[in-house]
Amino acid sequence: MNGYVGKLLVVDLTTGKSHDEPLNETYAAQYIGGAGLAARYLYDAIDARTDPLGVDNLLIFMTGPLDATAAPSAGRFVVVARSPQTGLYGEANAGNFFGPDLKLAGYDGIIVRGKAPTPVYLLIRDGKVELRDAAHLRGKTTYETGDTIRAELDDQKLTVAAIGPAGENLVKYALILATNARPGAKKGIAGRCGMGAVMGSKNLKAIAVRAGRTQIALHDPEAFKAAVRPAVDMLPDDLSTQVWRAVGTSGGMDMFGMQGNVPTKYWTQGAFEYDKISGNLLAETILTGHATCHACMVACGRKVARAAGHDLPHAEGPEYETLAAFGSLMLNDDLEMITYIGSQCDALGMDSISAGSTIAFATYLRAEGWAPASAFDGFDFHWSDPQQALQLVQLIARREGVGDALAEGSRNLGARYGVEGMAVQFNGMEPAMHDPRAQSGMALVYSTSPIGGSHNQSDYYMVDLTGRAIDDLGIGATDRFEVAGKAANVARHQNWRAVSASLVQCIFPNPPVKNVVEMIAAATGYDITLDNVLSYGERMWDLKRALNIKLGYAARASEKMPELLLRALADGGTEGHVAELEPMLREYYVARDWDWATGKPRREKLLALGMPEIARDLWG
């Protein structure tokens, strides 16, 4: 199989046994790799009765055909499982070097099933697979876990994907974090959907992998080089590359703030001194270096050695989402404290978007009197209190006191006080820090995303707010407030990002799509062209929808806007706009050929996409 190793590692933690399994060539040809391929495996394995934190859930790590190649910024990996946070299909996408190292160690992916009787970690090295005791790692942070494993095995070439205390304690939005000892390596965070909790539920503390000498055959090496070259030539001068490198993802803070994109005071305020929590200020003050993932020309990772009087583990600094979630969302403008809190989220092992959002929601509930003073174990919530936010992060990781309720996420917290509708969440997941009132496209992205309120399923805010069109795929720039006529554009963008997540390619750089498509074709030999590449993405998108239907997803009850996002803001860059979801949703269903009543992709569409078995499952 060109572009692939052609082999998966299947680990049964209940029995402690593992075996190699040939990669399903039919699935790969249809779903390429990464998230698409992993979702196809997951589809076969779980149903509505599967407990996300039970032994029957699978935890799948998957690479793609561009991993471990020279393709720029395509060295990522994905983790999928049924999500304990949403109850739906869960997917998290991460960088660092774990994906390429796993592939070079001889596997396209790992399927983990069952539950170990005691904590273990998985070691893949020199062609051997071993489950090792992890009792001594219990309670260690993500960073400490990786460092300890590397030290005790005297092997600094191990890349380690680990959970922290939050994963062990089944925090619903626990993450998996990958580290290695390469100089300038960027952390890889599989942050969303609670994949760290699934890992914790299986008593799997970490996976350590050492890259071997596995050769990845390419279908047409010369054509591959010819496709890579133009991308590598243009990327250094591309504005996205320059901006992300200079100021990181949070360099957009000032502009996004001006546009009303940065949620503030739990989505109820439109203005804030965003420059005080910006990557631009960070670059001028506490930034100590840059960090990259595999084969990346951007280096968006921020290295910050110290912040707020603390040394940061691995000197890993914050991204935009963290600075907004623990900054403007809770009216904190202390950049150094927010940076430190973000590093603690990573170390303790929880998604900073969901953690910050849930803390901000609790603060809002108390401030507005929705929750009584006796709520939250008497914990007194305040806006603009970073010390309190830090304390709460630590309590969440341990599920201690009020942290236990916050560990369940916003939707469950709201339900506890009878105000579930006040929680800003989509299908159980707190949205990313991009306000749909500043750009209507994200209202559609969040509400139709297969994993809940994720910006990784489509970064359409870049189209609406910065005009980052993709002309080769018919994705034009759109007016940010416009509703009519936008849905088909959003669907195409989602389809393209589904392809990105199958490669597995980062969405920050901006290589020519034509060259990326040529890279896929040259690597795999598949008949993928600019004309048909979106149909691959559409197949993946419909598969994930079908899986959610199988898991019990009720579209009509679920695809709606949170109440707070229906309220216009009096100040700031949203200019009083509110995104009207239903007109866009109606157009979207037409564009996707989905059935409005049931939310299912229509039988004819599934057949046209070459998915007869899925059509049979959905329609009989």
Place this chain on the structure above:
Amino acid sequence: MAKVKFGSDAWVQALHNELNTSKAYEDAAKNWEGDFYFVVDPEGPIKEPMYLYMDLWHGKSREAFVAKDKDAKKPAFVMSGHYSKWKKVVSAQLDPIQALMTGQLKLKGNMVMVMKNVKAAQEIVRACTRIDTEFEM
């Protein structure tokens, strides 16, 4: 008032004057520090590149002229693109951020300064649209 030819000395002076009388630009660019080359790359009837120099500093334009050759100044920022792209930007048919994000215009310089002052760029374009501009193509 007669139209002013895009890329001429008169046009650059007109923009210089517009910026120095714009309160909106003064506010948006109050922290801006850095001179610029706006480079118009040859295209169609435009056979030679144009180098429009502007020294922008704390909300004011201190100096503006058309440089005869690119070595006349060593500006902190260089923004370049083909004539047709500049025409679209100057006539507000193409957002400058979109032009940069999609590679229709290129920018070199300190990105921290750029990202802190995006609004200033928008005000410059607004000032451009107030000039009654004549284009060659």
